[in-house]
Amino acid sequence: xxxxxxxxxxxxxxxxxxxxxxxxxxxxxxxxxxxxxxxxxxxxxxxxxxxxxxxxxxxxxxxxxxxxxxxxxxxxxxxxxxxxxxxxxxxxxxxxxxxxxxxxxxxxxxxxxxxxxxxxxxxxxxxxxxxxxxxxxxxxxxxxxxxxxxxxxxxxxxxxxxxxxxxxxxxxxxxxxxxxxxxxxxxxxxxxxxxxxxxxxxxxxxxxxxxxxxxxxxxxxxxxxxxxxxxxxxxxxxxxxxxxxxxxxxxxxxxxxxxxxxxxxxxxxxxxxxxxxxxxxxxxxxxxxxxxxxxxxxxxxxxxxxxxxxxxxxxxxxxxxxxxxxxxxxxxxxxxxxxxxxxxxxxxxxxxxxxxxxxxxxxxxxxxxxxxxxxxxxxxxxxxxxxxxxxxxxxxxxxxxxxxxxxxxxxxxxxxxxxxxxxxxxxxxxxxxxxxxxxxxxxxxxxx
Amino acid sequence: xxxxxxxxxxxxxxxxxxxxxxxxxxxxxxxxxxxxxxxxxxxxxxxxxxxxxxxxxxxxxxxxxxxxxxxxxxxxxxxxxxxxxxxxxxxxxxxxxxxxxxxxxxxxxxxxxxxxxxxxxxxxxxxxxxxxxxxxxxxxxxxxxxxxxxxxxxxxxxxxxxxxxxxxxxxxxxx
Numbered sequence: 096x097x098x099x100x101x102x103x104x105x106x107x108x109x110x111x112x113x114x115x116x117x118x119x120x121x122x123x124x125x126x127x128x129x130x131x132x133x134x135x136x137x138x139x140x141x142x143x144x145x146x147x148x149x150x151x152x153x154x155x156x157x158x159x160x161x162x163x164x165x166x167x168x169x170x171x172x173x174x175x176x177x178x179x180x181x182x183x184x185x186x187x188x189x190x191x192x193x194x195x196x197x198x199x200x201x202x203x204x205x206x207x208x209x210x211x212x213x214x215x216x217x218x219x220x221x222x223x224x225x226x227x228x229x230x231x232x233x234x235x236x237x238x239x240x241x242x243x244x245x246x247x248x249x250x251x252x253x254x255x256x257x258x259x260x261x262x263x264x265x266x267x268x269x270x271x272x273x274x275x276x277x278x279x280x281x282x283x284x285x286x287x288x289x290x291x292x293x294x295x296x297x298x299x300x301x302x303x304x305x306x307x308x309x310x311x312x313x314x315x316x317x318x319x320x321x322x323x324x325x326x327x328x329x330x331x332x333x334x335x336x337x338x339x340x341x342x343x344x345x346x347x348x349x350x351x352x353x354x355x356x357x358x359x360x361x362x363x364x365x366x367x368x369x370x371x372x373x374x375x376x377x378x379x380x381x382x383x384x385x386x387x388x389x390x391x392x393x394x395x396x397x398x399x400x401x402x403x404x405x406x407x408x409x410x411x412x413x414x415x416x417x418x419x420x421x422x423x424x425x426x427x428x429x430x431x432x433x434x435x436x437x438x439x440x441x442x443x444x445x446x447x448x449x450x451x452x453x454x455x456x457x458x459x460x461x462x463x464x465x466x467x468x469x470x471x472x473x474x475x476x477x478x479x480x481x482x483x484x485x486x487x488x489x490x491x492x493x494x495x496x497x498x499x500x501x502x503x504x505x506x507x508x509x510x511x512x513x514x515x516x517x518x519x520x521x522x523x524x525x526x527x528x529x530x531x532x533x534x535x536x537x538x539x540x541x542x543x
Numbered sequence: 544x545x546x547x548x549x550x551x552x553x554x555x556x557x558x559x560x561x562x563x564x565x566x567x568x569x570x571x572x573x574x575x576x577x578x579x580x581x582x583x584x585x586x587x588x589x590x591x592x593x594x595x596x597x598x599x600x601x602x603x604x605x606x607x608x609x610x611x612x613x614x615x616x617x618x619x620x621x622x623x624x625x626x627x628x629x630x631x632x633x634x635x636x637x638x639x640x641x642x643x644x645x646x647x648x649x650x651x652x653x654x655x656x657x658x659x660x661x662x663x664x665x666x667x668x669x670x671x672x673x674x675x676x677x678x679x680x681x682x683x684x685x686x687x688x689x690x691x692x693x694x695x696x697x698x699x700x701x702x703x704x705x706x707x708x709x710x711x712x713x714x715x716x717x718x
Contacts, residue, residue: 105584105684229623237623241634241641249648257655264659267668268682272584275679292670294677297594299666300586305599306662313605313655316647324644527585533684535561535708 103373105527112269112521113276115369119516122368130508137502140495141216149219151495158478158490160217166500167213168346168470170206170507171251171325173463175318175347176354177203178258181265182314185307190529191382194374197269197522198365199358200262205510206357207255209503214247216499243327250324254317261310267293268303269519285517295524322346329473335416336477339404345397352390352436353466355383359459361511363452365520374521377450384449387462391440394469398437412482420476428472435465553697554717556676557709558685562587565686568707569593572690582677582687590686601661608657609650616649617642675717685710691717 119127144151154161177199184192192199215224227248229238238245271293274286293299323343330342359380366375405417420429439461448454480487514520559565565581566589572579581594620642628636662668676689688709692700697714704712 109683229619235627237627239629239631240620240624240645241631241638246641246644246648249645253648253652256652260655260659264662268585272682275682291668292673293668294670294674295583295585295682296674297581297583297591299668300583301591301595301597302599302601302662302666304586304591305601306658306666309601309605309658310655313651313658317651320644320647320651524585532562532587532589533560534563536563 103526103530105530105533107373108523108526108530109272109276111369111371111374112519112523112526113273115365115371115515115520116273116282116517123512123516127509127512130505130512133501133505134509135502135505136498137500137505140498140502144216144495144499145221151493153490153492153496155488155490157481157486157488158475160474160478161490162471162492162496162500163213163217165467165470165474166503167210167217168325168474169353169463169467170210170213170503172322172346172350172353172466172470173357174203174206174210174254174258174354175322175350176352176358177201177206178254178261178314178318179351179354180358181261182311183318185311186315189382191379193525193529194371194376194521195358195362195379195383196525197265197520198362199354200258200265201511201514201520202354202357202361203258204255204262205507205514206354207251207258208510209507211251211255212503212506243324243331246324247328250321254321257310257314257317261314264303264307264310265522265525266518267291268295268524269522271295272523273519289518318351319343319347322350329477334477334481335410335412336401336405336420336473339401341397341400341404345394345400348390348393348397349436349466349469352387352394353463355386355390356459356462356466359383359455360463363456363459365515367452371521374526380452380455381446381449384443384455387440387458388443391436391443391462395437398433416477416480419480420472423476423480425472425476425479428468428475432465432468432472435461436469439465552717553692553694554676554715555688555690555692555697555700555704556678556711556713556715557688557704558678558680558711559688559707559709560685561708562589562686564708565590565688566593568688568704568709571703571707572688577690577692579688579690580674580676582681582689584682584684584686587686600665601658604661604664605654605658608660609654611657612649612651612653613646615653616646619649620645678711 152161152163177196180192180199181196181203184196215221218224227238227245229240267290270286270290274283274290277283277286295303323346326342326346329337330339332338362375366372402417405413408414420426421433439458442448442454442458475490479489557568559568569579569581569590570593581590583590621637624636624638624642630636634641676687678685678687681687688704690700701712701714
C-alpha cells in the first residue's frame with residue numbers, strides 16, 4: 096500500500112522528523128558561517144556595483160545580458176521542480192513524492208526568492224525596479240503589456256506567491272505537531288503563531304484537504320507557465336539562436352531536470368546527517384533518477400533539434416550561430432553543458448547507479464553546473480554573434496559578477512539551513528496519510 | 544450530524560489508539576444523537592466519511608477568485624493600454640494574445656489567494672484560543688473524541704467508551 100516502510104508508525108514519523116529540529120550542532124554552525132561568508136561576499140559585490148555603476152560588471156554592447164540573467168534563469172529553473180514534485184505528483188498520487196516534497200517546496204520558494212533578486216541586480220539603477228509594476232504614477236504611463244519582460248514580472252511574482260502559499264498551507268499541520276512537542280518557550284510561541292492555532296479536527300481536515308487539492312490544481316499550470324514565460328524573454332526576440340518555438344518545452348524540461356538534481360543535492364546530506372533512512376529510501380532515489388533520465392533525454396533532444404532547425408531553416412545567421420556554439424571561441428561552455436546534461440545522466444540507465452548515493456550526489460552537482468552553462472550558452476553565444484560582424488562583441492565576466500553568483504548560493508543556503516533547523520523539513524501529515532491507518536484488527540498495529 | 548443539546552454540562556474527552564475503536568465510539572454517539580468533535584493527526588478517509596461526508600465550500604471561493612482574476616487581468620492590460628496607447632512593432636493597441644499571459648497569471652494568483660481566504664473562513668483559522676478538550680497527543684499518534692453530555696449520563700457513556708477501548712478518559716465541566 097505505502098511506498099514507505101511498513102514498520103513506520105505515526106510516532107516514529109514524528110520522532111524522525113521532529114528530531115531534525117533539535118538545537119543546531121557545531122557542524123551546522125560551521126556550515127552556516129560559510130554560507131554567511133558567501134552571502135556577505137555577494138552583498139559586498141552588489142554594494143560595490145551600486146556605488147560604482149553597472150559598468151563594473153562585464154556587460155557591454157552587444158552582450159548586455161551576462162551572468163546575472165544566466166543566474167536568474169538558473170534559479171527560476173531550480174524552483175521549477177519543487178512545484179512539479181509537490182503539485183503535479185500530488186495530483187497523480189505518486190507516493191514517492193511524500194518524503195521529498197517538503198524539501199522540494201522549500202527549495203522552490205527560496206530559489207524564486209533568489210531568482211527575483213537578479214533582474215534587480217542586473218538593472219543599472221536597481222532602485223527603480225518598481226517601475227515594472229503597473230501602478231498609477233506621476234509620469235502617467237503604464238508598462239507595455241505586450242512585452243515578455245513584463246509577462247515575466249507577472250509570472251515570477253505569481254509563482255512566488257502561489258508556491259509560498261502552497262508551501263505554507265502544507266506546513267500548517269506539521270508546525271502544529273511541532274508546537275505540541277516543543278520544549279522551549281521560544282519554539283512553543285513561534286510554532287503556535289506559525290501554525291495559526293491549528294488543531295486537526297475532522298471538519299478542519301475536510302476544508303484543508305479540499306483547499307490543498309485546489310492549490311495543487313492551481314500550482315500545476317504554473318509548472319508549465321513560469322519557465323515558458325521566461326523562455327519567451329528569448330524566443331520572442333529575433334536574435335539567432337533565441338527565436339525558436341521549441342523554447343518553452345525545452346526550458347520547462349531543463350528546469351525540471353535541474354530542479355530534481357538540486358533536490359538530490361539537498362536531500363542526500365540531509366538524510367545522512369539526520370539518519371532519515373526509514374523515510375527517504377533507495378526507491379525514492381531510484382524514482383528521482385528515472386525522472387532525471389527522462390528530462391535529460393528531452394533536454395538532449397532539444398539541443399539536437401536546435402541544430403536541425405538551424406540547418407533546415409537555411410538561414411545563414413542561424414547556421415553560423417550553431418556552428419559557433421560547439422566550435423567557436425566559447426566552445427568549452429557548450430561542451431561542459433553537453434557532457435553534464437546529456438552524456439553523464441545516461442549512466443543512470445544502470446540500475447545499481449540509481450541507488451549509488453555518492454554517485455548521485457556528484458552527478459546532481461554536475462547536472463546543475465551543466466544547467467548553469469546551458470543558460471550561459473544561450474545568452475552569451477547568441478549575443479556574441481548576432482547579425483552584423485561589425486556588431487559582434489565579447490564578454491569577460493568580472494570578479495564582481497562571480498561574487499554575486501556565489502552570494503546567491505549563500506542567500507539560498509541561508510534560508511534552507513534556517514528552514515531545516517526551525518521547521519519540519521519532511522511532511523509529517525502526508526507521510527502519516529500514506530501509512531496504513533492503525534487498526535486493532537491489523538493495519539499499522541505497531542502503532543505504539 | 545446530530546443536533547446540539549444546549550443543556551449538556553459535562554465534557555468528556557477520550558483518546559484512542561486505533562481507528563476501528565474510534566469508529567465504534569463514533570457510531571455509538573451518532574446513534575444517541577450526541578454532537579461530538581473528532582481530532583486526528585492526519586485526515587483518515589474512514590473517519591472523514593463517518594463524520595464529515597459533505598463537500599467543502601472552499602471551491603466556491605476558488606471559483607469566484609479565479610473569475611475575478613481573469614477579468615482583472617484582462618481589464619488591467621486593456622484599460623492601461625488604452626490609457627497609454629503605445630504602438631510597438633505594428634501590434635494592435637489592444638493585443639489580446641499578448642494579454643492572455645496577464646489574464647492567466649492573475650486567474651491563478653487571485654484564485655489561489657481566494658482559496659486561502661476560503662480555507663481560513665471555513666476552517667475558522669487562525670484559532671486564537673486553545674479549543675476545550677484538545678490534547679497535544681492528538682497531533683501525534685492518538686485520535687481524540689470530545690463531546691458533551693448531562694451529568695447523569697456520564698457513567699453510561701464512560702462504560703460505552705471503555706467498551707470501545709478508549710484510553711485516558713477525562714470528564715470535566717463543559718463551561
